[in-house]
Amino acid sequence: MEGVIDAHCRDLLTREAGFDWTVTEFVRVVDARLPPRVFYKHCPELLHKNCPELLHKNRSGLLHKNRSGLLNPPATPSGIPVHLQLLGSDPDALAANAHQALRLGAISLDLNFGCPAKLVNRHDGGASMLRDPERLYRAVDAVQSAVGDHIPVTAKIRLGFSDRRLALACAQAAEAGGAAQLVVHARTRNEGYRPPAHWEWIGRIRTRLSIPVVANGDIWSLEDYWKARTLSGCRDVMLGRGALADPWLAPRIRHWQLTGHRLPPTSWPQRASLLSAYAAMQRNTLPDKVVVSLLKQWLNHMRARNPEAAQRFQALRRITDLDTFLDGLNQPTPSAIAVGQS
Numbered sequence: 001m002e003g004v005i006d007a008h009c010r011d012l013l014t015r016e017a018g019f020d021w022t023v024t025e026f027v028r029v030v031d032a033r034l035p036p037r038v039f040y041k042h043c044p045e046l047l048h049k050n051c052p053e054l055l056h057k058n059r060s061g062l063l064h065k066n067r068s069g070l071l072n073p074p075a076t077p078s079g080i081p082v083h084l085q086l087l088g089s090d091p092d093a094l095a096a097n098a099h100q101a102l103r104l105g106a107i108s109l110d111l112n113f114g115c116p117a118k119l120v121n122r123h124d125g126g127a128s129m130l131r132d133p134e135r136l137y138r139a140v141d142a143v144q145s146a147v148g149d150h151i152p153v154t155a156k157i158r159l160g161f162s163d164r165r166l167a168l169a170c171a172q173a174a175e176a177g178g179a180a181q182l183v184v185h186a187r188t189r190n191e192g193y194r195p196p197a198h199w200e201w202i203g204r205i206r207t208r209l210s211i212p213v214v215a216n217g218d219i220w221s222l223e224d225y226w227k228a229r230t231l232s233g234c235r236d237v238m239l240g241r242g243a244l245a246d247p248w249l250a251p252r253i254r255h256w257q258l259t260g261h262r263l264p265p266t267s268w269p270q271r272a273s274l275l276s277a278y279a280a281m282q283r284n285t286l287p288d289k290v291v292v293s294l295l296k297q298w299l300n301h302m303r304a305r306n307p308e309a310a311q312r313f314q315a316l317r318r319i320t321d322l323d324t325f326l327d328g329l330n331q332p333t334p335s336a337i338a339v340g341q342s
């Protein structure tokens with residue numbers, strides 16, 4: 001998720017079993033081949049390819065052996081593969097950047113046709129491609145042809161731009177272009193992030209495609225996961241904001257899948273220690289004030305679904321000093337936080 005889920009966040013979210021794979025923030029492709037530093041910034045996992053111990057647990061079925069026969073994708077330190085995501089509309093530029101990504105060590109690519117941002121859409125990227133399935137086909141086809149059959153190219157779509165009339169046509173275009181898997185965010189671009197997510201529409205798409213379809217949108221809890229699976233018929237789901245709101249949501253789902261039992265709710269100390277670990281990683285390279293903003297952003301994602309996070313957010317929202325902020329996070333009760341301007 002752009003501006004939110006970076007490599008540190010991916011690292012923390014995948015420390016406990018739950019995720020099968022993760023995706024980078026999108027690399028925006030306009031017309032030129034981007035320099036390596038752009039790819040490394042979005043996917044530092046390319047630089048220090050982790051030796052994945054957990055790959056045998058991967059169920060996505062997307063990982064192929066590369067030409068040298070080694071299965072060594074960029075991965076989080078826990079070994080969960082990281083797919084590099086490109087966002088663009090120009091087939092040649094996408095193909096050139098797909099090549100570049102491969103040269104730098106990517107062994108799978110994801111194409112974003114779901115981004116609703118006005119600026120991105122005005123320049124013909126993200127969800128604006130959903131207005132023209134033929135263009136979407138050309139983009140996927142160009143990337144798949146450029147990288148070869150041994151590299152899985154996946155795609156992410158919404159149900160349409162302003163309405164759902166082209167939902168199936170777009171999904172079929174992605175498949176015809178060579179996508180190995182399709183993630184469907186069950187809303188149109190104009191619906192933004194407003195509930196509800198129309199999971200039943202994903203089911204309509206899934207039954208007409210032969211590639212795996214992954215359900216996405218508004219999965220905040222185990223109950224949502226069950227509903228999304230039932231209505232879409234999809235085996236797999238993708239978590240977005242739900243994984244930030246409850247960083248143990250993926251392990252919660254996995255635990256239920258394996259045992260049929262529920263994990264207890266995520267406690268405040270678990271949340272505080274995760275946020276503190278995130279701060280410790282970020283402060284190595286970023287100014288303290290920026291780290292505070294990142295912490296507030298994550299706490300903001302938690303607070304809609306967790307009253308303790310809401311209380312902390314309220315108590316800490318004016319604090320700009322990192323150590324004071326961390327102190328506040330780690331106080332046993334929100335009322336113990338000495339609220340002060342720094």
Ligand SMILES: Cc1cc2nc3c(=O)[nH]c(=O)nc-3n(C[C@H](O)[C@H](O)[C@H](O)COP(=O)(O)O)c2cc1C
Nearest residue numbers: 001002025026112156185217218219239240241242
């Ligand atoms: C702040 C923000 C940034 C996002 N950035 C990306 C992105 O870079 N690539 C992408 O495929 N989806 C991105 N998304 C969309 C999410 O991956 C997801 O499809 C969407 O939020 C719906 O799922 P959710 O309801 O579980 O969050 C972003 C969403 C948000 C809120």
